[in-house]
Every structure is written in structure tokens, then in C-alpha cells.
Amino acid sequence: MREIQDKPKGIFFDVDDTLYDHLEPLRQALRKVLSTGEDFPYEAVYHRFRFYSDALSARHGGVNAAGADQDLQEMRVQRVMLALAEFGVQVTETEAARIQEIYLEGQFQISHFPGAVELIRTLQTAGHVVGLITNGPAEHQMAKIKALAMDRIINPGSIFISGAVGYDKPDPRLFMHVNEITGTEASRSFYIGDSWRNDVVGALESGWTAIWFNHRQVKPESDHQPHYHAVNYQELANILLT
Template identity: 75%
Template sequence: MGEKRTNAKGIFFDVDDTLYDHLQPLREALRHVLGTGEDFPYEAVYHRFRYYSDKLSASHGAVNAAGAERDLQEMRIQRAKLALAEFGIAVTDGEAARIQEQYLERQFRISPFPGATELIGDLQAAGHVVGLITNGPAEHQMAKIKALALDAAIPSGHIFVSGAVGYDKPDPRLFARVNEQTGTDPSRCFYIGDSWRNDVIGALDAGWTAIWFNHRQVEPETEHQPQYTAGSYRELADLLLA
């Protein structure tokens, strides 16, 4: 049973590379396993890493669901191999698995982007329904949310992890579940995220307003048109608190 529907705006954030720097743990993992140096194109590799993560997850359909751990691990190995291959680096399955292991280990040494926690508090104080929608296994994503101290800032009923819900972004059913559970209306909901496939297309297909958090200044992948684009939390605050 969801909350009583209100006229408040629903403002929901992605987690990975939207609320914190998701590149940092990958950079450290590549340095540890492959010995990459300062001049390595980490940001470009990260962008392709995320691209293949989203693409392979979408082709599976429910890679983050309970019981799909083997498929999830295979996806993680393949995304590293495919992304690095674009930069002329061939890695074995074993090396890709070690990159993933180091990447996971470092994902909990994180802190929010400057201004993120403050914006969430300001939006809540303004009376909006504020929450999180993130893809990933439930336990893993909740551990990151706790590492960011966002479990204390956002009610548990406003936190949606795809592995627990049963649908992965960009599936519109995930966004519909959020509306149902929080009593919000799609026409008054905003979604902020960095992933073109999962966040922009997902929000648009669900009838939400999409705010593309393009802080890495990458190019769109399709002809979809997010209603807004922001590159910093200052810009997000100007949009959402206006």
C-alpha cells in the first residue's frame, strides 16, 4: 500500500556517479590490477565501462535480481573486457574478475559530491518527496547508501533498489512502482541521473521529467531529449529550488 497521493513534487536521484564520484573506485582498481599510470584515460574508460554495464544489463532483463548472481558476475567481467578493448587493452576473464573485486572493495570508501546532501535537505524542507532509485543488488546498493549516510537523510520508503523491487532501470515499471509507493504523480516527478540509457530514457519513458546530470560532459546516445541538463549541484539547486 503506497502513501496517499499528494500534489507535492517527487524528486528522485540516481546513486552511482550522481550522488558520488563513481570513477574513483574504478581508477584505483585499474591501477591495482593493471598498473595504469597518471596519463591513462580513466574517465573515457569509465564512460565505456558504464555504457557496457547498462547495455549488458538491459539485454539480460533482471541481472540485479536475487538468484541472478552468476549472470551478474558474468556481466561485470564482460563490461570490463569490452570497455578496455576499445582502448587497445586485452584482459583475461581472470584479470577482469580481479578488477571487479578491487572495484567492489573500494566502492564503500565514498562521500557525496559537494552540495548533494545539502540539496536533498533543502528539497525536503521545501515539502517535496525526495528519494533514490538505483540499479543493483539490494544489499550492495544499500551498503553504498549507508556509506554516504543517505539512509539517515531519506526515509526507507523513498529508497528503491532495483534488485529488491524486481525491475531494473530503464524499465518503466520501476518508476511506476515508485509512484505507487510514494503517492506521487508521474507528471510531477523529476529524476536526476548520469546514465543516458537508464536515467534519461527511463524517466522519459515513464512520463517523468528527466534531468541529465552530465557532469562528465559526454555526448547523448540517442535522439531522446531530457527536459533539463545540469553539470553540477549548483546548477541542480538552481533548477530544483527555483
Template identity: 60%
Template sequence: MGEQRAVFFDVDDTLYDHLEPLRQALDRLISPPDGFPYEQVYHRFRHYSDLLSARHGHVNDPANAGDLEDMREQRIQLALAEFGIDVDREQAAAIQAAYLEGQFDIRLFPGAQELIRELQERGDVVGVITNGPKEHQMNKVRALGLDKLVGLDRVFVSGAVGMDKPDPRLFRYVNEATETEPGASWYIGDSWNNDVIGALEAGWTSVWFNHRKVEPFATGHQPHHILGGYGELRSVLLGG
């Protein structure tokens, strides 16, 4: 019998629709025109979030709250500017506040809960690894019922651990904490920079959950699987 498999999921836009709270915030505060490309804006929003977080370094550490707020407002300004909408810092802060408020009225993607339970029944170690401040991400974990579904001992938040994805040390920390091995560990996530690169550099099997059908980044990395939904994911993980 081989090593026990570990299957860990990202949270934002992997286990639930992370676009919806942003869409609601934008609708409320800037009233975008008809045909506004929400998905494209969201993609650039996530791009700038990853870019600015990496530039700041350890932005999710509680000691760096000022840097976190600065990053959050800048990502909104930069993303919207690409689509011809200029907002000042005060407007960006209001959009960010509305966006945060909407992040706790969330539910798992269809098929996610069932897949997690099937993986557990198979005997896999199943959990989540997510970037963000501890309290904020734990509120999402509870809103999604993940605290009960996978157990708090299998929830790893970068702001609590002290390392952010894509740092491979975070994945190694998870292996040590769960007594699993990199070669038997899988990570499913939507972010190329944080999830694909982080998992690959830690020696994990990388599944890029590309349900928004974006182009891969030219980084020289190649995920083991590129999937667009939970039906495909179930087939890969469970063989049918």
C-alpha cells in the same frame, strides 16, 4: 496548491563519484601508463554495463548471480580493450573485486546533502532509485548516509523491486509507493539509457546529470534539463 513534487536521484555517479573506485582498482591491478584516459574508460565501462545488463535481462535478480558476475567481468574486458589493454577473465574478475571493495569508501558530492535537505524543507518527496543487487546497493546507501538522510522507505533498489531501469514500470512503482504522480515527479541521473530514457518513458521530468560532459545518445529522447553540477541543479530545482 499543486501536486506534491517528487524528486528522486540515481546513486552511482550522480550522488557520488563512481569513477574513483574504478580508478583505484585499475591503478592497483594493471598500472595504466601516464596520461591514461580514466574518464573515457569509465564512460565505456558504464556503456557496456548498461548494454550487457539489458541483454541479460533482470541481471540484478538474486536468482541471476551467475549472469551478474559474467556481465561485470565482460564490461571490464570490453571497455579496456577499446584502449588497447587486453585482460583475461581471471584478471577482469580481480579488477572487479577490487572495484567492489572500493565502492564503500565513498562520500556524497559537495552540495548533494544540502540540496536534499532544502528540497525536504520545501515539502518535496525526496528519495533514490538505483539499479543493482539489493544488498550491494544498500551498502552504498548506508555508506553515503542516505538511509538516514532520505529514509529507507524512499530508497528503491531494482534488485529488491524486481524491475531494472529503464523499465518505466519501476518509476510507476515508485509513484504508487510514495503516492506521487508522474507529472509532478523529477529524476536526476547520469545514465542516458537508464535514467534519461527511463524517466521520460514513465512521464517524469528528466534531468541528465552530465557532469562528465559526454555526448548524448542518438535515441530520439530529449531530457528536460542537462546539468553539470550541484550548483546548476539547485538553481533549477529551487530557483536560485
């Protein structure tokens, strides 16, 4: 038991819609292609967009599956079409592809949620191992991490991208790999993320402490019970700094 307690505490963050507002690039893409107005249900569409993104990716086997490169664009177009269809908006594949294109471009014009950098620096000063765990192609996700300047704040050895590691969240092997590389212990590791399936379920099934960053106030998708809930970085600070 002493050996476990001597290990550093690991505190890892998701990237998309956890470090920054992932909805904003989608909002701008929909406005440019479909001329949607202020009263369009952007947040509800975004939630279903993420749902289909996770579901389609899981059905395929994740970004690391054989043939993922050629199927990735098709999955991205399908998630746009399926999400919008739920709100009575029918788009062609060409329109969906254009929405996806603008959406991707917008992901590099991003800024942190208020308090994110301050909390990470405070946790580092307190001696914790602080890092990132994110799903996606390695080059694409690293470009977003650099756009947020997180590569200058977080030790590169504590940044884990599924496309580089070989496992996607919620696969417990990804979380196990993080523990092995960082010298942390599952029982002393925390994961903060917005995705129910990838972040909450993934952390819980890996023996980690799960903090659901539910800033969009959506409903749980299963009977899993996260250890904590937070809707902003002040609440995250209250959990992690006590």
C-alpha cells in the same frame, strides 16, 4: 486537475555517479592491477565500462531476471574486458575479475559530490518527497547508500532498489511503482541521473521530468531530449529550487 496539483512533488536521485564519483573506485582498481599512470584515459574507459554494464544487463534481462545471480559475475568481468579492449588494453579473465573485485571494494569508501546533501535537505525542508532510485542487487546497493549515510537522510520508504522492487531502470514499471508507493504523480516527478539509457530515457518514457546529470560531458545516445542538463550540484539547485 486539482487533485494532481495537490499531490506532492517527487524528486528522486540516482546513486552511482550521481550522488558520488563512481569513477574513483574504478581508477584505483586499474592502477592496482594494471599499474596505469596519470595519463591513462580513465574517464573515457569509465564511460564505456558503464555502457557495457547497461548493455549486458539489458541483454540478460536485468538483475532481477532468472539466473541473474550466477550470471552477474560473468557480466561484470565481460564489461571490464570489453571496455579496456576499446583502448587497446587486453586483459585476461583473471585480471578482469581482480579489477572487478577491487572496484567493488572501493565502492564503500566513497563520499558525496559537493552540495549533494545540502540540496537534498533543502528540498526536504521545502516539503518535497525526496528519494533514491537505483539499479542493482538490494544488499549491494544498500551498502553503498549506508556508506553515504543516505539512509539517515532520506526516508527508507523513499529508497527504491531495483533488485528489491523487481524491475530495473529504464522499465517504466519501476517509476510507476515509485509513484504509487510515495503518493506522487508522474507529471510532478523529477529524476536526476547520469545514465542516458537508464535515467534519461527511463524517466522520459515514464512521463517524468528528466534532469541529465551530465558531469562527464558525454554525448547523448539517442534522440531523446531531457528537460534539463546539469554538470554539478549548484546547477541542479538552480533547476530544482526555482
